[in-house]
Amino acid sequence: MTTTSLSYKTRFETHITAVQECLEEILTPQEPEVLWAAMRHGVLNGGKRIRPVLLIESCVACGGTQQKALPTACALELIHCYSLIHDDLPCMDNDDLRRGLPTVHKAFSEDMAVLAGDALLALAFGVIPDNTLDVPDKVLLQVITELSQAASIKGLVNGQADDILFANDLPDEERLYRIHSGKTGALFRFSTWAGAKLAEQPEPVVSLLAKYGETLGLAFQIVDDLLDVQGNNALLGKTLGKDEAQGKITFPAVYGIAGTETILKSHIETLYSILDALPTTIQTKNLRFLVEFVQQREF
Amino acid sequence: MTTTSLSYKTRFETHITAVQECLEEILTPQEPEVLWAAMRHGVLNGGKRIRPVLLIESCVACGGTQQKALPTACALELIHCYSLIHDDLPCMDNDDLRRGLPTVHKAFSEDMAVLAGDALLALAFGVIPDNTLDVPDKVLLQVITELSQAASIKGLVNGQADDILFANDLPDEERLYRIHSGKTGALFRFSTWAGAKLAEQPEPVVSLLAKYGETLGLAFQIVDDLLDVQGNNALLGKTLGKDEAQGKITFPAVYGIAGTETILKSHIETLYSILDALPTTIQTKNLRFLVEFVQQREF
Numbered sequence: 001m002t003t004t005s006l007s008y009k010t011r012f013e014t015h016i017t018a019v020q021e022c023l024e025e026i027l028t029p030q031e032p033e034v035l036w037a038a039m040r041h042g043v044l045n046g047g048k049r050i051r052p053v054l055l056i057e058s059c060v061a062c063g064g065t066q067q068k069a070l071p072t073a074c075a076l077e078l079i080h081c082y083s084l085i086h087d088d089l090p091c092m093d094n095d096d097l098r099r100g101l102p103t104v105h106k107a108f109s110e111d112m113a114v115l116a117g118d119a120l121l122a123l124a125f126g127v128i129p130d131n132t133l134d135v136p137d138k139v140l141l142q143v144i145t146e147l148s149q150a151a152s153i154k155g156l157v158n159g160q161a162d163d164i165l166f167a168n169d170l171p172d173e174e175r176l177y178r179i180h181s182g183k184t185g186a187l188f189r190f191s192t193w194a195g196a197k198l199a200e201q202p203e204p205v206v207s208l209l210a211k212y213g214e215t216l217g218l219a220f221q222i223v224d225d226l227l228d229v230q231g232n233n234a235l236l237g238k239t240l241g242k243d244e245a246q247g248k249i250t251f252p253a254v255y256g257i258a259g260t261e262t263i264l265k266s267h268i269e270t271l272y273s274i275l276d277a278l279p280t281t282i283q284t285k286n287l288r289f290l291v292e293f294v295q296q297r298e299f
Numbered sequence: 300m301t302t303t304s305l306s307y308k309t310r311f312e313t314h315i316t317a318v319q320e321c322l323e324e325i326l327t328p329q330e331p332e333v334l335w336a337a338m339r340h341g342v343l344n345g346g347k348r349i350r351p352v353l354l355i356e357s358c359v360a361c362g363g364t365q366q367k368a369l370p371t372a373c374a375l376e377l378i379h380c381y382s383l384i385h386d387d388l389p390c391m392d393n394d395d396l397r398r399g400l401p402t403v404h405k406a407f408s409e410d411m412a413v414l415a416g417d418a419l420l421a422l423a424f425g426v427i428p429d430n431t432l433d434v435p436d437k438v439l440l441q442v443i444t445e446l447s448q449a450a451s452i453k454g455l456v457n458g459q460a461d462d463i464l465f466a467n468d469l470p471d472e473e474r475l476y477r478i479h480s481g482k483t484g485a486l487f488r489f490s491t492w493a494g495a496k497l498a499e500q501p502e503p504v505v506s507l508l509a510k511y512g513e514t515l516g517l518a519f520q521i522v523d524d525l526l527d528v529q530g531n532n533a534l535l536g537k538t539l540g541k542d543e544a545q546g547k548i549t550f551p552a553v554y555g556i557a558g559t560e561t562i563l564k565s566h567i568e569t570l571y572s573i574l575d576a577l578p579t580t581i582q583t584k585n586l587r588f589l590v591e592f593v594q595q596r597e598f
Contacts, residue, residue: 030452035460079421086417091409110390111463114413118385118420119456122378125424126447129440137436141428144443148425153329157418161334164410 004296011289012053015073018066019052020044022074026127038108038116043081045099051191052077054216054290058195058209061283068198071131072143075124076191079151082120085113087160093246121151135198143194155186168247171254179249180221181214188217205278212274212287219267220294222260225250229257231298268295303595310588311352314372317365318351319343321373325426337407337415342380344398350490351376353515353589357494357508360582370430371442371493374423378450379486381419384412386459392545420450434497442493454485467546470553478548479520480513487516504581511573511586518566519593521559524549528556530597567594 009016023043029036052073059069088095088103089110096106105113125148129140149155159182166175192213196206228243229252243250251260271291275284308315322342328335351372358368387394387402388409395405404412427443448454458481465474491512495505527542528551542549550559570590574583 030457032457032460032464034464035457082417086413089410089413091413111388112460114385114388114390115456115460115463117417118382119451121417121420122447122451122456124447126444126451130444130447137440140440141436145425145429148421148423148429152418152421152425157414157421158329158331158334161331161411161414164414165331165333 004293005298007289008048008293008297011286012057015053015056015066016049018070019049019056019073019077022070023077026074026078026123034108034112035115035119038104038112039119041101041107042085042104042113042116043078043120045101047077047081047099049077050220050290050294051080051187054188054213055191055195057286057290058192058213059199060195061287062196062199062201062205062209063281064195064199067133068135069195071127072147072194072198073191075127075147076187076194078120078124078127079147079156080187082117082124083151083156083160085117085120089113092160092164093242095242124151132198136200139197139200143197146193146197147190150186150190155182155190157182159183159186163248166249169249171249173254176249176251176254180218184221184224185214185217188220189214192216205282208274208278212271215267215270215274216291216294219264219271219291222251222264222267223294223297225252226257226260226264227298264295303592304597306588307347307592307596310585311356314352314355314365315348317369318348318355318372318376321369322376325373325377325422333407333411334414334418337403337411338418340400340406341384341403341412341415342377342419344400346376346380346398348376349519349589349593350379350486353487353512354490354494356585356589357491357512358498359494360586361495361498361500361504361508362580363494363498367431367433367497368494370426371446371497372490374426374446375486375490375493377419377423377426378446378455381416381423382450382455382459384416384419388412391459391463392541394541423450431497435499438496438499442496445492445496446489449485449489454481454489456481458482458485462547465548468548470548472553475548475550475553479517483520483523484513484516487519488513491515500581504577507573507577511570514566514569514573515590515593518563518570518590521550521563521566522593522596524551525556525559525563526597563594 027040027043029040055073055076056066056069060066084098085104087093088098089105095103097103104116125144128144132140159179162175162179162182166179169175189210193206193210196209225243228241251263255263268291275287278284326339326342328339354372354375355365355368359365383397384403386392387397388404394402396402403415424443428439431439458478461474461478461481465478468474488509492505492509495508524542527540527549550562554562567590574586577583
């Protein structure tokens, strides 16, 4: 593991622990036992928690607190985890391995995987209004509207649909960006947008942070695509080389490996220029570190 | 079709039309085309719209307006439709026919059916904050929290999970009520609870209306179970006799047909006594009609 990866865990340990505890509480087992075990399997098995960390860090950078951001951060992670469960299904990407463990439909069954995903998605939207303190009701309603869009037709679902529908099509640039803006960009964008919004920042700051999140999401995806070609199976805990085998449109498929590395570099430059454009009242230190982490991660 | 069924359509025509128009607008096709076609197929192909009608009528009965209730009513219908799409999947109830048409995974594909359901569910939660006028923000947040619970772990999803997990088990009373309180009771309960809540009624009225909705949902399910045994395939537009073939726990399986009819009668009596207990300021005429409709429906 790189120094950056170790440093990620140390630097954000309090956020990661708070998110983990909050998710554990939300997912305190109820009946039916199998459904809850499937939900817990899909959420509580580690993961970098980068979306909630980004959300909390954006809120803190903008003068907010971890506490203010925590419920929305957990709702976001529940939605990310639901999407992984459904994406892994046999009728979708048909994946057996996730975070080094059997996927939910492998560990349980296909019907319980569909239902566990459904439950996590529906549950997420109640977590925000039910647990957030010290944020105006009006802001919470805006956050819920935005999350609903990012999780569905302006993000996650249409990205996954494009990914499936474009498989084995010509790997062109427009399709590539449509897929990844949806699958990865939308939730990353939401995380930093929501952090700034919950801290009640004015529109220009909220927009800059949203752009930072979206660009960071694309950089994250570029690294993901590179790792799928060049990465370490054991560190990543998932099946490698599947993108190519399934005819998926990836950055290396469109630009080659060297071209992809050049694009990654240009995204990183954009990220630093966005951070430079923020008012000096915004504490960008950890947001800068996250750029470095995304660029250098090996897992 | 009975006089009651015809009368249902006439009496609630303005609500049904408003819901249909609102759903059409929410589902104005976007890209990817196939995903949107699947979403529209799952929502816009008729249906009684009884849940939104109940929600709007409860709001109007409590002195509210159709307009106030419409966004929440449409969100509720989107969630009901998503649950049908996922329940029909091959790995769940494996149904080919719904409302007289091929189910979504038959008309499109399994992956698009999963994604269309996911999109409808996520989308629903944004419809409420984004479209509701003249309701306090605090009330909207309570409505979102309640809908999130009813759509997941205190309703729809655990009802469907129980239904699958208990299949071929002993058809006992406790299991029967757990399944149907979840699968049908929770969204019916939400509809009348939300109607009263959006009209800003005090707690005792909200509770009575919630109880009315839940009981009406169980009565609706009892009639559904009876129709599955005795009904008219053409009128119902779905495959009959499937419950028994799949070893599902139904009211007739637990109580026999005569016993089920007795239980239905007792639910109807409970419903009238709840309506009698409401303050005279609540206009119960249409809520009484809905009891009659549920009892006598043939589709």
